[in-house]
Amino acid sequence: MRITFGVFLDTSGFRILFLRMTFMENKEIKRQYKAICNHLAKRRMKPAFDQLETLITDNGLGLFHDEWRDLNQTYHYMLQYTLEGIQDPERQKVYRKLIDSTYELADKVYEALRLKYASSVEYEKKRNFMEKFITDFDAFLSRFEAEAENPAAASENHRQIHRLFYHLWFQDRLSGEGLRFLRKFLASPTIISAYKSFIVTAVTLSLQRYFDEQKFTLLFDAYEADESAIKQRALVGLLISLYQYDSRMPYYGGITGRLKLLNDDPEFKHNLERVIIQLIRAKETEKLQQRIRDEIMPEMIKISANLKDKIELDSLMEEGIAEDKNPEWQEMIEESPQLMDKMQEFSELQMEGADVFMGSFAMLKSFVFFHEISNWFMPFFSENPDLDKVLDLSDDLTRRFVEVMAQAPLLCNSDKYSFSLSMQQIPKQNREFMFQGLQSELDQFHEIEEDEALSNPGRKAGFISNQYIQDLYRFFKLHPRRHDFEDLFSWRFDFHNKLTLGAILKEDRAIVRNIGEYYFTKNHFEEAVEIYEYLLADAQDGELYQKLAFSHQKMGDYEKALDAYQKAELFDLNRVWNLKKIALCYRNLKQPLKALEYYKAVEALNHDDLSNHLNTGHCLLELGRYEEALQYYFKVEYLKPGSKKVWRPIGWCSFLTGKKEQAEKYFQMLMDDQPNQHDLMNMGHVQWSLGNRKAALDYYMKSISKEGFTEAEFMNVFAEDLPQLLQQGIDHDDVPIMLDQLRYFVEE
Numbered sequence: 001m002r003i004t005f006g007v008f009l010d011t012s013g014f015r016i017l018f019l020r021m022t023f024m025e026n027k028e029i030k031r032q033y034k035a036i037c038n039h040l041a042k043r044r045m046k047p048a049f050d051q052l053e054t055l056i057t058d059n060g061l062g063l064f065h066d067e068w069r070d071l072n073q074t075y076h077y078m079l080q081y082t083l084e085g086i087q088d089p090e091r092q093k094v095y096r097k098l099i100d101s102t103y104e105l106a107d108k109v110y111e112a113l114r115l116k117y118a119s120s121v122e123y124e125k126k127r128n129f130m131e132k133f134i135t136d137f138d139a140f141l142s143r144f145e146a147e148a149e150n151p152a153a154a155s156e157n158h159r160q161i162h163r164l165f166y167h168l169w170f171q172d173r174l175s176g177e178g179l180r181f182l183r184k185f186l187a188s189p190t191i192i193s194a195y196k197s198f199i200v201t202a203v204t205l206s207l208q209r210y211f212d213e214q215k216f217t218l219l220f221d222a223y224e225a226d227e228s229a230i231k232q233r234a235l236v237g238l239l240i241s242l243y244q245y246d247s248r249m250p251y252y253g254g255i256t257g258r259l260k261l262l263n264d265d266p267e268f269k270h271n272l273e274r275v276i277i278q279l280i281r282a283k284e285t286e287k288l289q290q291r292i293r294d295e296i297m298p299e300m301i302k303i304s305a306n307l308k309d310k311i312e313l314d315s316l317m318e319e320g321i322a323e324d325k326n327p328e329w330q331e332m333i334e335e336s337p338q339l340m341d342k343m344q345e346f347s348e349l350q351m352e353g354a355d356v357f358m359g360s361f362a363m364l365k366s367f368v369f370f371h372e373i374s375n376w377f378m379p380f381f382s383e384n385p386d387l388d389k390v391l392d393l394s395d396d397l398t399r400r401f402v403e404v405m406a407q408a409p410l411l412c413n414s415d416k417y418s419f420s421l422s423m424q425q426i427p428k429q430n431r432e433f434m435f436q437g438l439q440s441e442l443d444q445f446h447e448i449e450e451d452e453a454l455s456n457p458g459r460k461a462g463f464i465s466n467q468y469i470q471d472l473y474r475f476f477k478l479h480p481r482r483h484d485f486e487d488l489f490s491w492r493f494d495f496h497n498k499l500t501l502g503a504i505l506k507e508d509r510a511i512v513r514n515i516g517e518y519y520f521t522k523n524h525f526e527e528a529v530e531i532y533e534y535l536l537a538d539a540q541d542g543e544l545y546q547k548l549a550f551s552h553q554k555m556g557d558y559e560k561a562l563d564a565y566q567k568a569e570l571f572d573l574n575r576v577w578n579l580k581k582i583a584l585c586y587r588n589l590k591q592p593l594k595a596l597e598y599y600k601a602v603e604a605l606n607h608d609d610l611s612n613h614l615n616t617g618h619c620l621l622e623l624g625r626y627e628e629a630l631q632y633y634f635k636v637e638y639l640k641p642g643s644k645k646v647w648r649p650i651g652w653c654s655f656l657t658g659k660k661e662q663a664e665k666y667f668q669m670l671m672d673d674q675p676n677q678h679d680l681m682n683m684g685h686v687q688w689s690l691g692n693r694k695a696a697l698d699y700y701m702k703s704i705s706k707e708g709f710t711e712a713e714f715m716n717v718f719a720e721d722l723p724q725l726l727q728q729g730i731d732h733d734d735v736p737i738m739l740d741q742l743r744y745f746v747e748e
Contacts, residue, residue, distance in 0.1 A: 026114070026117055026118055026119070029055070029059075029110070029113050029114070029117070030110075032051060032054070032055050033055070033106060033109075033110040035051055036048050036051050036052050036055070036106045037103065037106060037247065038247075039051065040099055040102055040103055040106070040247075041247035041248070043099070045075055045098075045099070045102070048102060048106075049068070049071070049072045049075065049102070052068060052102070052105065052106055052109065053065075053068055053072075055109055055110075055113075056068055056109055059113055059116075061109060061112055061113070064105065064108065064109050064112070067105055068105060071098065071101055071102055071105065074094075074098060075098055078091065078094060078095065078098070096250075096251050099251055100251045100252075103211070103248060103251070107172075107210060107211055108172075111172060111210055115127065119484075120481070120484030120485070121373070121481040121484050122209065122484060122485065125166065125170070125373070126170045129166050129167070129170050133163055133164070133166075133167040134164070134167060134181075137177055137178065137180070137181035138181070140160075140164075140181075141181060141184055141185060141188070144157060144160060144161075144191065145188055145190045145191065148188075148190040148191055148192070149190060154383065154385050155385045158384070158385045158386070161195050161198065161199075162372070162374050164199065164202070165198060165199065165201075165202040165374045165377075166202075166374065168182075168199065168202040168203055168206055169202045169205050169206045169209070170206070171206055171210075172210045172212065173210070173212045173214065174212060174214035174215055174218065175214075176214075178214075179214050179217065179218060182199070182203070182218050182221075183218070183221055185199065186199075186200075186221065186222055186225055186230065187225075192381065193227045193229045193230060193379070194229070194378070194379040194380075194381040194384075196222075196225075196227065196229075196230050197229045197230050197233045197379045198374075198377060198378055198379060200219070200222050200230055200233045200234050200237060201233060201237070201377040202374075202377075203215050203218050203219060203222075203237065204219065204233075204236075204237030204240065204241065205377075207219070207237070207241045208240070208241065208244065208486075208488075211245055211248065213252055213254060213255060215241075216238070216241065216252075216254075216255045216258075217254070217258075219234045219237050219238045219241070220234075220238070220258050220262075222234035222237075223235050223238060223262070228460060228461050228464055229379065229464055231461070232271075232275075232461055232464040232465040232468060233464075233465075233468050235271055235272070235275055235465065236275055236279075236465055236468055236469060236472075239272070239275055239276065239279065239495070239501070240279075240488060242255075242259070242498070242500055242501050243491065243493065243495060243498060243501065244488075246498040246499050246500055246501070247499070249499055249500040250499065250500075255500075256500055259500065259504060260504070263504050263507065267458075269508060269511060270458055271458070271461065271465075272504075272505075272511065273511045273514055273515065274458065274461075274462055274465065275465050275469075276493070276495050276515060277514070277515060277518050278353060278462075278465055278466050278469050279469060279493050280493050280515075280518060280519070280522075280524075281353065281354060281355075281518075281522075282355065282469050282470065282472075282473050282489055283489055283493065284354070284522060285354075285355040285358050285473060285477075286477075288349065288354055288355065288356065288358075289358050289359040292346070292356065292359060293359065350410060353462065353463075353466045355412075355470050355473065357410075357411060357412075357415055358470075358473070358474070358477075360415075361414070361415040361418045361419070361474075362478055364415075364418035364419070364421075364422055365414075365418060365474070365478050365479075367390075367417075367418070367421045367422075369386055369390070369417060369421055370417075370479075373479070375417070376414060376471065376474065376475040376479060377471060377472075377475070378413065378417075379413050380405070380406055380413040380416040380417060380420075381406060382399075382402045382403045382405075382406045387402060387417075387420060387421075390421055390424060391420065391421070391423060391424060397428070397431055397432060397435060398423060398431070400435060401420070401423060401431065401434070401435045401438070402420050404435065404438050404439055404442055405419060405420055405438070407442055408438065408441075408442060409445060409463045409467075410445075410463075411467070412466075412467040412468070412470035412471045412474070413467055413468075413471050414470070414471045414474045414475075415470075415474075472488070472489075473489055476488060476489055477489070492527075494527060494530070495515075496512055496515060496530065496531055496534065497530065506534070509535060509538070509539075512531055512534065512535060513531070513535060515531060516528050516531030516532055516535070519531065520547055520551065523554070525551035525552075525554045525555050526551075526555065528547070528548075528551045529548060529551045529552065529555070532544050532547055532548040532551065533548065536548065540567075540571075541571075542568050542570070542571025542572075542573035543568075543571075543573060545564045545565070545567045545568035545571070546564070546565070546568045546573065546574070546577075546578060546581075548564045549561045549562075549563075549564030549565040549568060549581065550581070552564060553581065553584070553585065558585045558588045558589050559589070561581075561585050562582060562585035562586070562589070565578055565581050565582045565585060566582060569582070575605065576602055576605055576606055576609070579598045579599075579601050579602045579605075580598070580599075580602055580611075580612065580615070582598045583595040583596075583597075583598035583599045583602070583615065583619075584615075586598065587615075587618075587619065587622070592619045592622040592623050593623065595615075595619050596616065596619040596620065596623070599612055599615055599616040599619055600616070603616065608639065610636050610639055610640055610643075613632045613633075613635045613636045613639075614632070614633070614636050614645060614646065616632045617629045617630075617632035617633045617636070617646075617649060618649070620632065621649060621652075621653060626653045626656045626657045627653075627657055629649070629653050630650065630653045630654065630657065633646045633649050633650045633653065634646075634650070637650065644670075644673060647666045647667075647669050647670050648666075648670060648679065648682075650662075650666045651663045651665075651666035651667040651670065651682065651686075652682060654666065655682070655685065655686055655689070655724070655728065656724055656727075656728075658728065660686060660689055660690055660728070661690075663686045664683075664686050664687075664690065667679060667682055667683040667686055668683075670683075671683060676706065677703045677704075677706035677709040677714075678703075678717070680699050680700075680702045680703035680706070681699070681700065681703040681714070681717060681718070681721075683699045684696045684697070684698075684699035684700040684703065685721060685724075685725055685728075687699060688725070688730055688738070689725070689728040689729055689730060693734075693738070696738070697738065697741055697742065697745075700714075700738075700742050701742065701745050704742065704745075704746060711743075711746050714742075715739070718739070722735065
């Protein structure tokens, strides 16, 4: 089919058509493969066999047909024996093995099709790497170890470690020999930690591409290593892979059994909780960068421009740097308190591990270094031969800068390489300034680290795992061919809902609750609800009911929020707050009388609560009890003179109760402030009721002229207010005349 279409196209046109058709084929093949896996996960063997046969037959993969036929026939025999009532104590074992074998066949078929059709960079590289790289693992390891401490061989060893990376990435299954080699490699005292960590990532990527129990085994082994850098990379790889292959785990007792053994270790539980939260937090990076661009940077730019003009920056340069600081600098900062708050928040986010530098380094991924996919995952180390090719490491300043960069805890490895490689483009005097700043920051950090070493021994491990997750994030979000890969950061990472990890997590309520609290604080209310409901199913807790209710409220489900707030009432926990929330739910459910009941209960507990007086007034207003509403609004004004919040409702209630001069007074206060379209319309109503038709028309014209307030919207609001206007003495026959006058104004 491709050749037929290609006859009518030039080379570039044929290429585009080929890629488009290949993409469609890949997408359909992936859909069919996932459907087969889904059938197997739900133990629907017949549709799985049917779809697998179609995939084999339609794509000319006859070499897999005999294996498919044997599995299908075995299943038919098993069904027949079961129906005939033949007792077989091994039946479930055979059944599980059959499912496992069918998964494996589906994997082989899918991989054969990707190798045949896929246009992704991953399979472009795999096709070019089909030759056997390592024929003798022991010989490779012996050579590598022998040259590991030889500076002259560093470049060749570095080249070989990259080849090993790709060799492992493109391995479908690890052989027993390969697994033994990797165990020796990770245990070798002469191979640097950076290379070991690098190879752990190769195994993780390989496992993402193709399922293999032996790869899980290697990651478990790596997690049990003594070196924290290897341990944390392995844990991240394990969690990602366990999430990806969750539906298969019931058929792999070796994996789940090892996970359960690890779960007896308190350190593992702590690491597990931390990495899960870091993965969830990484998903927030895009929103965080948007906030930095939209909120912090505009303020910084504004201050920079204002400072330059206000404090005559050019003349300061002439006076020299020894002059006293200009006192107006502080005034400029004080003029932007919001910036200071945001910078404080920015600093706190940075310290808790949020990815605040993504935007800064996104443009620094075009160096030749990043053209090699494997370099996106290489841990930063100052002796990296790729740095030596670009930078003059014989220069003392450059060498010291790279060494300090290696220790920087708040930059991921990828960004450290970006920063270091950009050094060649920076003048030497600026490099000295940057080095001093970096060294100072590092010294301060080490002081903090020493103070916290006893109270938080896992802090260093947390930095390592966070850096690695940020490295992964940059690859999946910034690599030029990123769309060739499934973006793992598009996954929900709802580990608590998974079969295997969910069971592990739920053995420790504290971990599940901490994950729930993280979701809650970051406003991921849907996920928080899932966790809170799970926790409340086992044990009642007033605070959890309140947080569950608040989450439902924020999601707009006031029925469920009300139910949870009412359950929280049984615990007498922060009762005033809880009563207010119940009242709020009733108001949103259009039950102001019930809401009023709860606001009155709050008033009995706290007579001076201004917000409660205000809300009580609003309830009475909704109930049409305007005189009573006025009493509460005046209470607020009395207790807090000058409160603009009550001017509007006082003015409106005064108008509805016929107190027109009083209404005019309060609406005039709004006119002197910053009136919105509704304030202007209401003032028009008051003026008309006082007989001032021209003034009324003027206010109506100002209202309809407000940006974002259309003529249709004005007319709808006016129609709602019309009964009150007529009640205050407006002649019904005058209404169409006034509105026509307004329409002429709009046309003009």
